[in-house]
Amino acid sequence: MDSALARERALDAAEELFYGRGVQSVGMDDVRGTSGVSLKRLYQLFPAKELLVEAYLERRDTRWRGRLAEYAERHGEPDERILAVFDWLGMWFAEPGFRGCAWLNAYGELGATSERVAGQVRAHKRAFREYLGALVAAAERPDALAGQLFLLAEGAMVTAGVTRSAEPAAEAREAARRLLEAG
Amino acid sequence: MDSALARERALDAAEELFYGRGVQSVGMDDVRGTSGVSLKRLYQLFPAKELLVEAYLERRDTRWRGRLAEYAERHGEPDERILAVFDWLGMWFAEPGFRGCAWLNAYGELGATSERVAGQVRAHKRAFREYLGALVAAAERPDALAGQLFLLAEGAMVTAGVTRSAEPAAEAREAARRLLEAG
DNA sequence: ACCGTAGGAGAACGCTCGTTCTCACGTCAA
DNA sequence: TTGACGTGAGAACGAGCGTTCTCCTACGGT
Structure with a gap:
């Protein structure tokens, strides 16, 4: 090998x-x-084990964001792309073995003791937030909306992880739809 | 002693x-x-240590929900009470030593290995969700709104914890205000 | 065939930490 | 006074685990 x-x-x-x-x-x-x-x-x-942990988070980050972008980009309309993010979350939550957001779990476990892991988590979340920002900009919406969608997505991830349910994705999608509609 | x-x-x-x-x-x-x-x-x-952990989470749960309810109930108008939840979150996030939601951190750390801790986290989140449900019902709004507000609050807690910032509370409050306004 | 090197299996080492034990001391009832 | 008891300080024990080491086997080049 x-x-x-x-x-x-x-x-x-x-x-x-x-x-x-x-x-x-x-x-x-x-x-x-x-x-x-x-x-x-x-x-x-x-x-060292910590380096394995970092490599795990890094590879997963690349794959996670790649899969999300690939799914979202199948949708042409800007508003649809935004909503597709929540559809993709729902599919992710429903996967067997889903146990919440790997980065938030790692943050809860290691954030207080490993500055490098904490930094990776912040970088991952910042990248996700910026991706939402790009979708929102493409839809010609104010950037503040991206922050709100980000919070909905994070809340959905956390809640899906804790309750072992895919339902929060649909709730978040509905809230996102209403925010889009209103704004 | x-x-x-x-x-x-x-x-x-x-x-x-x-x-x-x-x-x-x-x-x-x-x-x-x-x-x-x-x-x-x-x-x-x-x-055993695990019993100390459980007692810590339980006492903190009682206090946390008590302080939230105490703050929210200072506001008379139903819609104001709902928004007050996010104001209170903002005050909490700004406290020195704030390190995110204790239950989500504990879930990331122990959720996979301790079924009892995982259960406490679910119970705490369920109670918070039900409290929001009561506020929403008092404002004569559909219960689905409570789920959406819950996701905003969870997203704000997580994001405030990871980024060490109180800002997410204001973003979540603004999203909540728009959802109230639209509904 | 022979040697040097790489790699695998797993024992060994050292440290941390949850938990228990030892021992000395103070207290209070009879 | 005495003796049973509760308590504190901290040593001791035992398990888990990150990391390294030993030993043995296999193989590639000459």
Whole structure:
């Protein structure tokens, strides 16, 4: 198994385990067991657990925002694109194994102790907020609307995670629709 | 020091430490040091760390909802009461030492491993949602609005916690005002 | 065939931390 | 006074886990 493949396997295992059970309750030995990558290799690729955590969050960030953008961009009308964000959230919430927003979970777990993880969470949220800002600008709406939509989306993520339900996406979509309609 | 006082001291220390630094990075020894309550007493009052965590969340839940209701009820007009919730959130976010919603942080940290803590978080959020439901009903608005306001409030809490800013409360308040206005 | 290197399995190390135990001291009832 | 008891200080115990080390096997180049 070459390094690139071992790295992917390790990150796949890290993502499955860290997202599903939290970072602190997963040991490097669990990552080894799930990935099939030996401890020696793991530490060659990621010299400390924290680096594996950071790589996990970074890869997931890229993929998450990519998938969201890909879905939203299938819709031509600017207002539809905005609402599509909430549709996509609903599909995400309904996926098996959904356990809330990985970054908010990581923030609750590590935000107080790891400044780097806290920074990654802020960067991820800022990027999401800016993406909404671009959609809102394309719809020729005031930027303040993006902030409000962002709060709805964050509230939906958190609530879907805690209650294990996809319903908050529909509620947030409806609120977003009304804000669009009113403004 | 009698038992009741020791209990209060222990909970005061637990709250300060768990909320400020997270549950897992605080040891029972830290609680002893901050509270001045000996380990023996701590374990008499709370036979395991998890019980101390639960007691901390429960006491904080009572106080948090009490303070919110007290503030909101100073306002007579139903619509004003609803908006007062967001004003209160803004005051809370601006308090020194604010580090986001204690329950969401606890959920990120322990939700995957402690079913009891996860249940407390759900109960707390359900109670908050029901409180909003009561305010919305008093304003003779549809219950769906309560769900939307709830998402705004949750989004504001999360965002204020991550960005260390009180600003999201004002954004959420403005969104709430527009939803009230439109409905 | 031989040696040097890489890699795997897993033991070992060291630290943290939840929990319990030891021991000395003070208190109060008889 | 005495002895049972509660308490505090902190040592001790045991488990978990991040990280490193040992040892052994396999293989590639000469």
